[in-house]
Amino acid sequence: MKIKELLQAWEGDASQPLTADEYRLRLPIYEAAKIHALAELYPGRTPEQLMTDLLSAALDELQAHFPYVKGDRIVAQDEQGDPIYEDTGPGPRFHDLIRAHVEDLRQHLRQRKNAHAVAAPAAAVAAPARRKPAAARTARKAKARGRK
Numbered sequence: 001m002k003i004k005e006l007l008q009a010w011e012g013d014a015s016q017p018l019t020a021d022e023y024r025l026r027l028p029i030y031e032a033a034k035i036h037a038l039a040e041l042y043p044g045r046t047p048e049q050l051m052t053d054l055l056s057a058a059l060d061e062l063q064a065h066f067p068y069v070k071g072d073r074i075v076a077q078d079e080q081g082d083p084i085y086e087d088t089g090p091g092p093r094f095h096d097l098i099r100a101h102v103e104d105l106r107q108h109l110r111q112r113k114n115a116h117a118v119a120a121p122a123a124a125v126a127a128p129a130r131r132k133p134a135a136a137r138t139a140r141k142a143k144a145r146g147r148k
Contacts, residue, residue, distance in 0.1 A: 002057060002060070002061070003057050003061070005057075006053050006054070006057050009053065010042040010044070010045055010050075010053070011042075016056075018052075019105050019108075019109060020105075020108055020109045020112045020113075021105075021108070035047045035050055035051060038050050063091065063094060063095075066089055066090045066091035066094060067089050067090070067091075068087050068089055068091070069087060069088045069089035070085045070087075070088070071085050071086035071087065071088035072085070072086075073085065073086045074086075
């Protein structure tokens with residue numbers, strides 16, 4: 001997603017699936033002020049959503065600017081029959097690493113969801129019934145006495 005597209009998305013209601021993991025970071029004061037200013041400009045977005053979108057756009061931009069490094073192997077031919085050489089720069093390796101990490105993160109998310117699904121019914125059975133606070137019970141008793 002490009003930065004320009006972010007502004008359009010922030011006007012709407014776009015969201016993507018999130019990982020089970022959280023990432024913590026400390027921002028320089030001026031950058032944090034920018035995030036808070038954006039949150040005021042786009043009140044439908046939390047600072048966390050804004051940072052997620054900005055990070056996504058920055059990573060897409062970074063990936064688009066990885067240099068092409070001509071390898072020795074011919075992988076295709078263009079329309080004129082000229083050879084197209086493999087890219088041995090960081091771009092293809094980055095793309096392969098992304099695919100591997102996406103699969104790992106999805107598997108981790110599935111495992112956490114399965115663990116919560118198994119634990120939730122057991123917790124519901126084992127949890128004792130909640131009692132009302134003492135003040136509410138006392139008020140109810142006093143009200144009942146007043147009716148007698």
